[in-house]
Amino acid sequence: MIEEAARPRSGPEQRRTELAAFLRACRARVSPEAVGLPPGPRRRTPGLRREELAQLAGVGVTWYTWLEQGRPINASAQVLTAVARALRLDAAERDHLFRLAGTPTPQAGPAAPVLDRTCQVILDALDPMPAAISNGRYDVLLHNAAYDALFPGATRPSSPDGRRNSMWCAFTVPACCNPFLNRAEELPRMVGRLRGAYGRHVGEPVWEEYLRDLGAASAEFRELWARQEVAPPRTSRKVFRHAAVGEMVFEAAYLTIPAAPECHLVVYTPEGPEDRRRMERLVADPGLPAVDHVH
The missing domain is CATH 3.30.450.180 (Beta-Lactamase)
Structure with missing residues (x-):
């Protein structure tokens, strides 16, 4: 019998796992003070709590928790953009977030052509x-x-x-x-x-x-x-x-x-x-x- 931990993961499963780890790491880097929240007592981990991030992004706490747990849920470009903004991601980090979520990255404007x-x-x-x-x-x-x-x-x-x-x-x-x-x-x-x-x-x-x-x-x-x-x-x-x-x-x-x-x-x-x-x-x-x- 093959143990669960040894079971090969599919591409989508692996992406969701990477997405969950990426979101947790980004959330840990954002301090409450940086987004205008009081530091508050008894924080067991650095950075924002899930409910705080969800509030900043304007999404449901349960939905965001499932996203950060790597569950198979759909994430629209609009919602991912809000999450990226709440996490203060730069352009490269935002593109990485969209790729992990399997969602096309929205273009802010026409790309400049590369003509040497x-x-x-x-x-x-x-x-x-x-x-x-x-x-x-x-x-x-x-x-x-x-x-x-x-x-x-x-x-x-x-x-x-x-x-x-x-x-x-x-x-x-x-x-x-x-x-x-x-x-x-x-x-x-x-x-x-x-x-x-x-x-x-x-x-x-x-x-x-x-x-x-x-x-x-x-x-x-x-x-x-x-x-x-x-x-x-x-x-x-x-x-x-x-x-x-x-x-x-x-x-x-x-x-x-x-x-x-x-x-x-x-x-x-x-x-x-x-x-x-x-x-x-x-x-x-x-x-x-x-x-x-x-x-």
Whole structure:
């Protein structure tokens, strides 16, 4: 007969045991004085009592006791956040708590992409093919000289808030000055990709402000956004114009970046020899005006 102590534990059981030990250790590190409670007499162990921690977190004493005993109970992200706050956990400790509880860690905001210097080296090596790295909101994070010459509205914005954003340029720059021509077929696809990215960031202030501002600036965007369409990233045909060289057609390919999973590298490959020659001329003479008039 196998003794109970020797019985192999399952993964969930082991996590609950680790969770219980972690909670007890964290509770012992929080002094009553640190959270505004009187030290009180006859404390047999350091730190807070279970009932005190439960009160600070706004949860039931029985429920918290069961959690700290490693019982198989469900813990929501909201409740775990309250427990983490009561225990004064830092970000790394909070993430560890959520992992032990088997609950996805809520994101406080959009994670900053990790783009090292080699990303710019790669972009520069792609000249004269326009290339850029953007996030899910189409913010242009890095770009090469060819992209800057082709799409100055996205890299050299004239708006007071200084947005470097290809979606913003596509929707808000007047049609007479907009370098992006085949907008009727491409804008719904771009908005569909934006909708898919937004699903991971619903409620985040940066995203909500961005969508609110773009919707206020463009009725066309509001209409497309209201369709609730979601589109996957795929190679697409882009048509641009430049006052100095005329129209150019490209195949836009989107590549993922493992170090920044919510970013993508877009590379515009000229469709034909004339498109390439015109792009090479723009790169060779970056001072050529993109438009032939001013407002």
